[in-house]
Amino acid sequence: MKVLKFGGSSVANSIGLSNVISIIKKNKDHNILVVVSALGGITDILSKMLSKAINRDNTYKELFSVIEERHLEPIKKFIPLEKQNEVISFLKSKINEIGDLLVAVSMINEDTKGVQAKILSYGELLSSEIIYRILLKSTIKVNLLDAKSIIKTKFINNKDIVDFEASSINTLKQISNKSNYVNLIAGFIASNEDNQIRTLGRGGSDYSASLLASFLNADILEIWTDVSGMYTANPSIVSQAKPIPKLSYHEAMELSHFGAKVLYPPTIQPLIEKQIPVIIKNTFDYKAKGTLISTNSNKKDKNVVRGISHIKNVSLINLEGTGMIGIPGFSQRLFHSLSSNNINIIMITQASSEHSICIGLTKTDAKKAKKIIYNEFALEISLKKLNPVIVEKNMVNIAVVGDKMKEHQGISGKLFSSLGANNINIRAIAQGASERNISIIIDKKNIKKALNTIHERFFEEQIIELNLFITGVGNVGSKLLEQIQLQKKFLIENLKFKIRVIAISNSKKMLFDNNSLKLENWKKNLINSPLNANRKIFFDYIKSLNYRNSIFVDNTADKEIASEYCKYLENNIGVVTCNKIACADKLSNYIKLKTISRKYGAPFLFETIVGAGLPVINTLNNLIASGDSIMKIQAILSGSLNYIFNNFKEGDNFHDIVMKAEKEGYTEPDPKIDLSGIDVARKILILARESGYNFELESIKNKSFLPSDCINAKTKNDLYNSIKKNKNHFNKLLKNAKKENARLKYIAQLENGKASVGLQIIKPDHHFYDLEGSDNIILFYTNRYNKQPLIVKGAGAGAEVTAGGIFGDIIRIGKR
Numbered sequence: 001m002k003v004l005k006f007g008g009s010s011v012a013n014s015i016g017l018s019n020v021i022s023i024i025k026k027n028k029d030h031n032i033l034v035v036v037s038a039l040g041g042i043t044d045i046l047s048k049m050l051s052k053a054i055n056r057d058n059t060y061k062e063l064f065s066v067i068e069e070r071h072l073e074p075i076k077k078f079i080p081l082e083k084q085n086e087v088i089s090f091l092k093s094k095i096n097e098i099g100d101l102l103v104a105v106s107m108i109n110e111d112t113k114g115v116q117a118k119i120l121s122y123g124e125l126l127s128s129e130i131i132y133r134i135l136l137k138s139t140i141k142v143n144l145l146d147a148k149s150i151i152k153t154k155f156i157n158n159k160d161i162v163d164f165e166a167s168s169i170n171t172l173k174q175i176s177n178k179s180n181y182v183n184l185i186a187g188f189i190a191s192n193e194d195n196q197i198r199t200l201g202r203g204g205s206d207y208s209a210s211l212l213a214s215f216l217n218a219d220i221l222e223i224w225t226d227v228s229g230m231y232t233a234n235p236s237i238v239s240q241a242k243p244i245p246k247l248s249y250h251e252a253m254e255l256s257h258f259g260a261k262v263l264y265p266p267t268i269q270p271l272i273e274k275q276i277p278v279i280i281k282n283t284f285d286y287k288a289k290g291t292l293i294s295t296n297s298n299k300k301d302k303n304v305v306r307g308i309s310h311i312k313n314v315s316l317i318n319l320e321g322t323g324m325i326g327i328p329g330f331s332q333r334l335f336h337s338l339s340s341n342n343i344n345i346i347m348i349t350q351a352s353s354e355h356s357i358c359i360g361l362t363k364t365d366a367k368k369a370k371k372i373i374y375n376e377f378a379l380e381i382s383l384k385k386l387n388p389v390i391v392e393k394n395m396v397n398i399a400v401v402g403d404k405m406k407e408h409q410g411i412s413g414k415l416f417s418s419l420g421a422n423n424i425n426i427r428a429i430a431q432g433a434s435e436r437n438i439s440i441i442i443d444k445k446n447i448k449k450a451l452n453t454i455h456e457r458f459f460e461e462q463i464i465e466l467n468l469f470i471t472g473v474g475n476v477g478s479k480l481l482e483q484i485q486l487q488k489k490f491l492i493e494n495l496k497f498k499i500r501v502i503a504i505s506n507s508k509k510m511l512f513d514n515n516s517l518k519l520e521n522w523k524k525n526l527i528n529s530p531l532n533a534n535r536k537i538f539f540d541y542i543k544s545l546n547y548r549n550s551i552f553v554d555n556t557a558d559k560e561i562a563s564e565y566c567k568y569l570e571n572n573i574g575v576v577t578c579n580k581i582a583c584a585d586k587l588s589n590y591i592k593l594k595t596i597s598r599k600y601g602a603p604f605l606f607e608t609i610v611g612a613g614l615p616v617i618n619t620l621n622n623l624i625a626s627g628d629s630i631m632k633i634q635a636i637l638s639g640s641l642n643y644i645f646n647n648f649k650e651g652d653n654f655h656d657i658v659m660k661a662e663k664e665g666y667t668e669p670d671p672k673i674d675l676s677g678i679d680v681a682r683k684i685l686i687l688a689r690e691s692g693y694n695f696e697l698e699s700i701k702n703k704s705f706l707p708s709d710c711i712n713a714k715t716k717n718d719l720y721n722s723i724k725k726n727k728n729h730f731n732k733l734l735k736n737a738k739k740e741n742a743r744l745k746y747i748a749q750l751e752n753g754k755a756s757v758g759l760q761i762i763k764p765d766h767h768f769y770d771l772e773g774s775d776n777i778i779l780f781y782t783n784r785y786n787k788q789p790l791i792v793k794g795a796g797a798g799a800e801v802t803a804g805g806i807f808g809d810i811i812r813i814g815k816r
């Protein structure tokens with residue numbers, strides 16, 4: 001015999017019901033018992049009406065029409081017109097009964113367990129009757145049973161619990177194990193010794209079905225729902241979650257107890273003794289294999305962790321006090337007082353010092369628990385042996401479950417380190433002695449991030465998601481987007497990185513997509529975006545998504561944007577930038593950024609601010625990290641100045657060369673930034689800081705090659721005029737170099753704790769002599785590279801290489 005249970009999600013409307021009918025038809029030659037829930041959402045509506053009525057809020061009446069319409073929909077779809085009246089009048093009579101009950105509730109202004117059960121039971125009462133009539137019309141031989149005369153409860157220790165003996169006798173009496181028709185029964189409904197209606201708790205139809213399967217010694221219990229089995233995590237929060245093919249009873253029980261709603265927690269227990277297997281199947285995808293729950297979990301499954309579940313709205317109660325050690329039977333009194341008041345404890349942690357104990361409970365239980373604890377320990381609290389009870393709200397419990405976890409080391413290590421790397425703080429930890437479950441409590445705001453991080457760690461180890469939020473999509477930014485698009489496939493296949501561009505922005509517009517923007521048409525979409533650029537909204541958006549591996553990419557040279565890096569890092573959002581301003585600003589700001597980056601585990605990378613895509617900063621960091629020490633750095637760091645002096649020949653007018661450089665895009669929009677040496681000074685400042693020197697910009701000696709009126713020029717025009725006027729000055733510089741058969745090069749240097757920038761005469765035997773075009777070169781003289789320097793050389797400017805350098809930083813974050 002088979003027991004088939006169809007949940008509210010399966011019978012919610014005529015679409016689901018037509019699947020239900022065909023599943024029943026496929027099974028009708030077997031001996032089957034069908035258990036049905038209320039139409040999805042109806043129990044919620046009834047519960048809402050009840051609480052409104054208790055509070056004398058008459059708007060509950062508006063919901064009658066919803067109940068009526070929801071039930072009329074399948075009636076009209078499946079029952080022939082001439083037979084509809086009979087069912088509709090049944091529906092209306094039940095709705096009237098609910099109305100009468102709610103009027104009474106509202107008058108007495110009080111809720112009782114009996115009234116609550118009676119009202120909530122109407123959901124299953126209606127669904128079972130309507131489905132019965134629909135099945136009759138579909139030529140299925142069907143027999144409708146009365147749930148309340150079969151499942152019985154008894155009142156023990158202040159609780160209604162199922163009376164297994166009475167229920168089993170009723171079942172065997174009323175349900176034949178060999179009938180040739182379909183038996184149909186409402187789930188959720190039971191009655192007590194006085195035949196008053198009771199329910200089995202929210203989600204309890206699963207339990208009705210498992211009890212009946214157990215009493216009837218069924219071959220299998222099939223739970224038909226709206227997902228293809230028990231998933232590795234709640235699929236509505238973790239999009240990568242997958243159905244688990246097989247689970248042991250204990251694993252399934254643990255996962256459901258800790259929040260996997262697809263199975264009502266008490267469901268498994270009655271099946272264990274008789275070893276009745278359960279299969280969770282999808283009403284909307286008949287062919288999907290589903291999850292088989294039985295004695296043997298899948299031995300071949302390589303995953304030690306089988307699933308992750310979570311409970312929302314948890315509160316933590318913390319009891320502390322130096323006098324706790326001296327209070328006799330403290331724990332026993334605490335747990336006894338809570339359990340005798342039906343308070344369900346989700347997790348307990350106790351420090352071995354016994355000075356504190358921490359328990360996790362649902363929000364509603366925590367409220368009650370606080371009062372109970374105050375009453376129980378009133379004396380100790382007044383004597384200050386115990387501190388006042390602290391309740392922390394808005395927490396979530398996450399459980400990582402697997403039978404085989406106890407045989408494997410390092411599971412908790414993996415769990416904690418992955419959360420730590422994403423800056424998710426763990427408030428409490430518990431691991432049962434069975435080691436089938438490790439539970440943690442975290443802040444509710446991190447739930448999505450935490451579940452996805454843990455899931456990634458245990459189930460999708462191979463794919464790492466990197467979520468980018470890019471500001472600045474001009475030359476460099478658009479090249480970066482182009483490179484990302486071209487490399488996407490390679491990165492997934494070779495490095496197992498999934499790069500998602502979630503948001504882009506320029507100075508005018510912003511474009512967002514929580515699931516990743518389509519990069520094919522980003523330019524057009526950005527122009528047409530209804531969102532005007534707004535830095536605050538951009539930041540708030542990233543923060544609210546709270547994705548793991550979030551990276552803010554700054555491709556601008558904007559001072560305001562650079563001033564916001566701290567804010568990003570403090571929120572565990574990595575920063576990758578080609579904007580020098582933040583690193584070359586005041587020393588205190590640079591130190592602050594570095595410290596915050598470390599503190600919040602948020603990477604701050606800026607390889608491209610010196611030498612564009614050349615591996616300068618990374619090389620320097622690696623040298624230092626591996627124990628080498630820097631003796632001297634000598635470098636040409638300005639592509640613009642290198643270009644200008646490489647093109648400046650005898651007889652030329654320096655003015656024309658600078659103008660040409662500007663026109664061809666080799667200089668900053670204001671060429672004075674290059675000519676004054678300030679840009680190079682900032683770069684050597686950053687290299688000095690990365691080498692461990694606490695320098696300010698003023699510490700960099702800058703002996704300018706410009707005559708004083710060029711230095712004092714207020715506008716670009718003034719600058720060009722004074723360059724023209726000082727033609728001879730520049731020619732003389734060149735002539736002096738030629739005299740020594742040398743070339744002019746603008747050089748940055750760090751040696752003996754001193755840094756300088758300036759124009760130098762470079763002879764043919766020097767590494768710099770032949771440096772072409774706008775290239776950069778950096779010589780690192782170190783303890784290890786003391787005779788011949790380590791040389792980094794190549795194009796030091798250009799959108800393509802800069803974008804490549806930024807991309808490199810992004811990939812470095814993925815490899816962390």
Ligand code: ADP
Pocket residue numbers: 006007008009010037040203224225226227229230231232233234235236259260261262263308309
């Ligand atoms: P029914 O109406 O069939 O009883 P439920 O709504 O009670 O269905 O349970 C199914 C829902 O449980 C799914 O739609 C899903 O949102 C939720 N759920 C939570 N955790 C899990 C999980 N680990 N695997 C599958 N579903 C889960």
Ligand code: ASP
Pocket residue numbers: 007008037038043044123124187188201202203204205206
């Ligand atoms: N209808 C009840 C509820 O929504 C029982 C169930 O669906 O399992 O809680």
Ligand code: MG
Pocket residue numbers: 007008203206261262263264
């Ligand atoms: Mg359910």
